[in-house]
Amino acid sequence: MLNVPIFxxxxxxxxxxxxxxxxxxxxxPIDPQAATTAVELQDKVxxxxxxxxxxxxxxxxxxxxxxxxxxxxxxxxxHRDVPPFPFTASTANYVAS
Numbered sequence: 001m002l003n004v005p006i007f008x009x010x011x012x013x014x015x016x017x018x019x020x021x022x023x024x025x026x027x028x029p030i031d032p033q034a035a036t037t038a039v040e041l042q043d044k045v046x047x048x049x050x051x052x053x054x055x056x057x058x059x060x061x062x063x064x065x066x067x068x069x070x071x072x073x074x075x076x077x078x079h080r081d082v083p084p085f086p087f088t089a090s091t092a093n094y095v096a097s
Contacts, residue, residue, distance in 0.1 A: 007038035 005018040012026040018035040022028070 005039040005043075007035060007042045010034070010038075 006015045007018060008014065009016050009023040009026060009028065009030070011028040012023060014023070014025040016023055016025070016030070018032075018039045020035075021030055021032075023030060
């Protein structure tokens, strides 16, 4: 994936490439050092948003995977005639009857 460093113009807030010397939207001159700093800041913001999105998605997946498995274990445990574990000689009579 092509990673072009972009940042918002300080004047019009449109995203522009860091290699530009003048904003193509508002024609304001861009300082190269300020552009480099703005690109680094934008990268930090992008990483923070990506991390937050990942946490949100994992939290949703947790509920999707946890709730059905919990209900199956709980309902299944009430309706099944399952011996206690580990299987021992004392549970052999339980299974046989």
